[in-house]
Amino acid sequence: MKQPRLWACICLATLLLTGGLFAQKSLDIGSATGTDVTLPVRMTSDAGVQGYVLSVGVDTTKLTATDIRAAGATIANNAELSVGEVLADGVTLGVVMDFNPPYDGQEIPIGSDQLIAEVDLTALLVLPCGDSEVVDVNFQDGLNSPPLSNILVVAGMSVGVAEGLELNGGVVTVRGGCDTVRAVATTGAKGAVSVSVPVEVDNTGPVEGYVVSLAHAAGVELVSIDTAGTDAGAVGIEFEVAKTYVDGGTLGVVFDFETPYDGQTLPPANGNTLANFNYTHAPFECTGDPA
Numbered sequence: 001m002k003q004p005r006l007w008a009c010i011c012l013a014t015l016l017l018t019g020g021l022f023a024q025k026s027l028d029i030g031s032a033t034g035t036d037v038t039l040p041v042r043m044t045s046d047a048g049v050q051g052y053v054l055s056v057g058v059d060t061t062k063l064t065a066t067d068i069r070a071a072g073a074t075i076a077n078n079a080e081l082s083v084g085e086v087l088a089d090g091v092t093l094g095v096v097m098d099f100n101p102p103y104d105g106q107e108i109p110i111g112s113d114q115l116i117a118e119v120d121l122t123a124l125l126v127l128p129c130g131d132s133e134v135v136d137v138n139f140q141d142g143l144n145s146p147p148l149s150n151i152l153v154v155a156g157m158s159v160g161v162a163e164g165l166e167l168n169g170g171v172v173t174v175r176g177g178c179d180t181v182r183a184v185a186t187t188g189a190k191g192a193v194s195v196s197v198p199v200e201v202d203n204t205g206p207v208e209g210y211v212v213s214l215a216h217a218a219g220v221e222l223v224s225i226d227t228a229g230t231d232a233g234a235v236g237i238e239f240e241v242a243k244t245y246v247d248g249g250t251l252g253v254v255f256d257f258e259t260p261y262d263g264q265t266l267p268p269a270n271g272n273t274l275a276n277f278n279y280t281h282a283p284f285e286c287t288g289d290p291a
Contacts, residue, residue: 025152025159028113029056029137029170034123035177035205039137039170041117043073043152048107050097051153056119057090057140062133063121063172065091072115073108080106085144092144093117096153127176138169177204183214183277194223198230199275206265208255209239212275215248220279222249230273236264251275 025047030040041054058065068091070082081099085092095116097106108114125133141149141161150167151160159165180202188195199212210232216222225242227233232253239257243250253274255264266272 025154025164026166026168027052027054027139027150027152028168029119029139031171031173033173033175035174036122037120037172039119039121039172040071040115041119042113043108043116044112044114045108045152045154046110047154048109049152049154050107050156051095052116053095053148053151054093054117055090055140055143055148055150056092057138057143058121059135060089060124062125062135062174063123063137065119065121067091067118067120068093069118070095070116071118073111074116077108078106087143090140090143091119092148094148121172123172123174125174127174129176129178131176133174135172135174136169137172139167179203179205181210181212181274194278194280197277197279198273199277201266201272201274202270203266203268203272205268207272208265209253210274211250211252213248213250214277216279220281222277223280224278225249225251226276226278227251227253227274228276230275231269232266232272232274235266249277 024044026044028042028044030042032039041056043049043052054068056065056068065086067086068084070079070084070093074082074095074097077097079095079097081094081096083094097108098104108116119137121137123135125135127133139150141147149160150165151158152165153159161167182200184198184200186195186197199214201207201210222244225244227237227240232255235255237253237255239252239254241252251274255266256262
């Protein structure tokens with residue numbers, strides 16, 4: 001009777017030790033919607049974590065990684081070494097909580113869903129208005145040189161996938177931009193013979209240039225087109241050509257047309273003004289005897 005009990009005790013002790021080191025440990029990437037997004041990386045651990053390595057891959061045909069950095073519990077618990085790398089196919093981050101003397105033994109304490117890092121991504125997809133696509137972002141062992149694997153350091157031991165570390169990826173939902181250009185309805189003041197009609201845009205991304213072509217019915221005359229006082233004009237326009245016709249007008253604009261090519265663009269916003277189309281009333285003809 002003693003031998004079966006002894007083996008039962010050994011098995012129970014083994015399970016408890018294994019659970020204490022390797023169970024309930026995970027890394028999770030969050031989700032976001034947009035074209036320039038920040039994904040959180042969260043950690044769950046039933047033991048204090050002395051450091052970690054993150055290795056996150058991206059689909060380079062759809063996303064590009066621009067930054068990775070320590071955040072949340074990593075910073076709050078005074079990590080002393082944090083080294084991030086942006087690669088062509090993803091990002092890596094290595095953190096050591098207690099790296100410098102006097103070696104006070106700081107660590108990230110036991111906890112669930114603790115924010116430990118953030119990853120910045122930019123979508124390469126250009127989708128039609130109303131369309132969307134979900135792009136996976138996953139942990140990927142083997143990035144960087146020398147190759148790095150996703151691990152937590154617990155009690156001086158590396159805990160990776162082979163030791164039971166659970167890795168859960170995230171997603172970026174990219175939606176097609178629905179930019180809208182409109183001529184703003186305008187009423188001239190009483191007795192006025194001219195009126196300026198603004199043209200606006202709700203743009204979801206930076207604008208490098210544009211063409212506006214606006215027609216009008218009989219009864220008014222388009223006398224000029226300009227960008228004076230517009231948001232576009234405030235950016236700094238280096239090429240601008242306006243043409244007026246009997247039944248409409250066109251305006252072509254390029255923000256960065258000349259050296260040194262500083263890359264100026266119209267930033268995303270609702271109601272950015274692009275142009276002023278300036279009209280006058282057609283002359284009135286009076287007949288009959290004056291009253």
